[in-house]
Structures are given as C-alpha cells and as structure tokens.
Amino acid sequence: GAVVSQHPSWVICKSGTSVKIECRSLDFQATTMFWYRQFPKQSLMLMATSNEGSKATYEQGVEKDKFLINHASLTLSTLTVTSAHPEDSSFYICSARLGGLHTQYFGPGTRLTVL
Amino acid sequence: QQQVKQSPQSLIVQKGGISIINCAYENTAFDYFPWYQQFPGKGPALLIAIRPDVSEKKEGRFTISFNKSAKQFSLHIMDSQPGDSATYFCAASANQGGKLIFGQGTELSVKP
DSSP: OOOEEEEOSEEEEOTTOOEEEEEEESSSOOSEEEEEEEOTTSOOEEEEEEETTSOOEEOTTOOTTTEEEEEEETTEEEEEEOSOOGGGOEEEEEEEEOTTOOOEEEOOOEEEEEO | OOOEEEEOSEEEEETTSOEEEEEEEOOTTEEEEEEEEEOTTSOOEEEEEEOTTOSEEEETTEEEEEETTTTEEEEEESSOOGGGOEEEEEEEEETTTSOOEEOOOEEEEEEO
16 A cells, blocks of 8 residues: 555656656545655755645745646646756655655656756 | 754665664654665655654564654664665654655665
8 A cells, every 4th residue: 555656757858848747646645745856866855745725835945936736636746847957857756645644655756857 | 953864874784784874853843753765766665664652663674773862763774685775764754744854865785
C-alpha cells in the first residue's frame, strides 16, 4: 500500500515552454500533497504544500506564478512549470500524506531538463 | 531552529559492518522522526520512523536510537550489505500537519 506515482518520469523541453507533472496517490486518498525539488548531491527542498480543493502554500523564495500547483482531487496533484528556463532543470518529487498522519509517501520523481 | 543537522556527509563501510548516521535538531516541537533511503534517480522511500516517547525502534537490520534530552537521533544499519549503498536522509516534523524538515543527507557506500 501507500503507492505514489508520477508522470512523466523524465521530460526534456525547450526554454520558454511549459511542462506539467502529475502526482497520483494510487491506493489512498491524500488530503495533503507536497512538491519538492532536488539538485544533484543535495537534500530535498520543499517548494509547496497543497491541500485538496484549496490554494497551495508556497515556501519562501518559490515563485507561485512560475510553479503552478493544482490539487483538484484527493488522488491527484499537478505541478506546472511555466516558461521553463535551463535553471529550472532539476529532479522534481512529490509526496502524499493521509490526513491526520505524519507519514509522507514519495513518488519516484520526474527529471526535468530544459534546453 | 528549524534545521536538522546530519552527519557524516559520506560513509564507507565494509560488508557486514555497522553503518551509523547521526542527526541533531533544535526544535523541541518536533514529534516525528523518519529516515528515508534514496537510490540514484529514484524518490525517497520511508525506512523507519520514531516518536519521541520511545528511545529505540528496530525493524530488521535497521534501528533508530533516540535521545530526547540531547535532541539527537541516529540510524544504525546492522550487517550492512552492498545493496544498502544509497543516500540516507533523516527528517523531522511537528504537530502532524507540519512539513518535513530534512537533513543534508549521507551517501553510504558498502564495500564487498
């Protein structure tokens, strides 16, 4: 149980285009989902927290107009990187949590490369 | 105060040995301390977690030791195997709804 999937697993796009990444909780309803980015050899950096049906809460320094997060259902959250630039190239990972519990279950990650 | 400090940054252990990774925190509101294992190109996977009301938790070859007064906790991997070679992250959170604060990570290499 507690499986989280992400799609796509990797994506290459041109500078200036937008990319959407999906995060799904496959066998439980996630009241809260989180989006992280991770650079090589570094720790996970929380970008935003999203609760189903409400606006995401972004961490300090994360541009909410650039990283659009939608959590339309209890099993799906999406991250859209708008007008992507090479510096947005990173490993993006989502996690999901069942309401009232601490445990976060992570997806397999999405490798974004912006040319 | 929100930081979790993890050490060492990297660790090399012989097969069959014990791997020990340490973490320290300042925020006394933290009440949940998980350890995650991450292989290259993959998302983190929950290994084991502990609450501050116990001093030790063991699951198979993995043990968390927790010292509330020192605000420290550690992961022990017994009988380390080459397949354990990965990056390990400690984390902490507070109040169930709180976000996870991650340590800097430890790259473990187990030599055959």
